[in-house]
Amino acid sequence: MEMSEAKLDGNAIAGLLREIFTMEMTTSETTCAGCGSVSVVGRVDVYLNAPGVVVRCPSCEQVLMRIVHGRGRYWLDLRGTRCLEFVAPD
Amino acid sequence: MGFISRGFRGKRRDNVSSSRVPPGQHVVTDFPVLAAGPTPRVSLDVWTFSVTGEIDEPKQWTWKEFRALPTETLTADIHCVTKWSKLDTSWTGVSVDTLLDGVESAADFATVFSDGGYTTNLPLDDLTGKKAWVVYEYDGQPLHPEHGGPVRLLVPHLYFWKSAKWVRGITLQNEEQPGFWESNGYHMRGDPWREQRYWGD
Numbered sequence: 001m002e003m004s005e006a007k008l009d010g011n012a013i014a015g016l017l018r019e020i021f022t023m024e025m026t027t028s029e030t031t032c033a034g035c036g037s038v039s040v041v042g043r044v045d046v047y048l049n050a051p052g053v054v055v056r057c058p059s060c061e062q063v064l065m066r067i068v069h070g071r072g073r074y075w076l077d078l079r080g081t082r083c084l085e086f087v088a089p090d
Numbered sequence: 091m092g093f094i095s096r097g098f099r100g101k102r103r104d105n106v107s108s109s110r111v112p113p114g115q116h117v118v119t120d121f122p123v124l125a126a127g128p129t130p131r132v133s134l135d136v137w138t139f140s141v142t143g144e145i146d147e148p149k150q151w152t153w154k155e156f157r158a159l160p161t162e163t164l165t166a167d168i169h170c171v172t173k174w175s176k177l178d179t180s181w182t183g184v185s186v187d188t189l190l191d192g193v194e195s196a197a198d199f200a201t202v203f204s205d206g207g208y209t210t211n212l213p214l215d216d217l218t219g220k221k222a223w224v225v226y227e228y229d230g231q232p233l234h235p236e237h238g239g240p241v242r243l244l245v246p247h248l249y250f251w252k253s254a255k256w257v258r259g260i261t262l263q264n265e266e267q268p269g270f271w272e273s274n275g276y277h278m279r280g281d282p283w284r285e286q287r288y289w290g291d
Contacts, residue, residue, distance in 0.1 A: 006125040051251050051271050
């Protein structure tokens, strides 16, 4: 169905997140501000066919992140992410 | 033979210099589906459309009541901020002027809200004066869920993210509150002819 075709997983934004955080982020863990569930970023729900990237919690479908890229800037809305845990660079 | 003719595919219409295509846009003939989340499903038995917020007497219509309102069919060009434009699209629905008829409000702004949690903000002036509709038919057919059915907002003079899919109501406000995209980089108004795509445009 076309409904589920739009939904990808976090690996679809591996490159984008590497550009923003300058490190591999798909193994990091995000805590949903809505339902509290913890997801590996590589497994979150990702919608790319939109004015920006929308990342949603795979448990409750709430928005975890909104990423807009334009005019040489990024806008990153993390209101839906209570905590983002990732390995510090060496 | 290794030769493959590219053949004629007709004249490309993108990048066409036209008074109907805003700057930075190209014309498409298909109808791209944009989605910021899963497609919501709502039963028409429980569906309602509301006008709430800064209003003396909030209004609400059931599906049956909504469909009994006077309708209009219109043809419009639509412009998506992701740079495609589609010309001569045909819609049927209820004018926002009809929905706000008789409403007493001092509000200058509105937030349109949808199933699935999407919101978008508009000055009330952009929703009234024969500029905006709540539509349930596209090209003579019921609006497909992937395009916002059962009903979506249609505000063709602004970028298409303002034409919220799966719309359920309008909240009237005294102050402008940024919506789903407007709170994260996208322009508060979104006039395609002024290329108001991002904050600062």
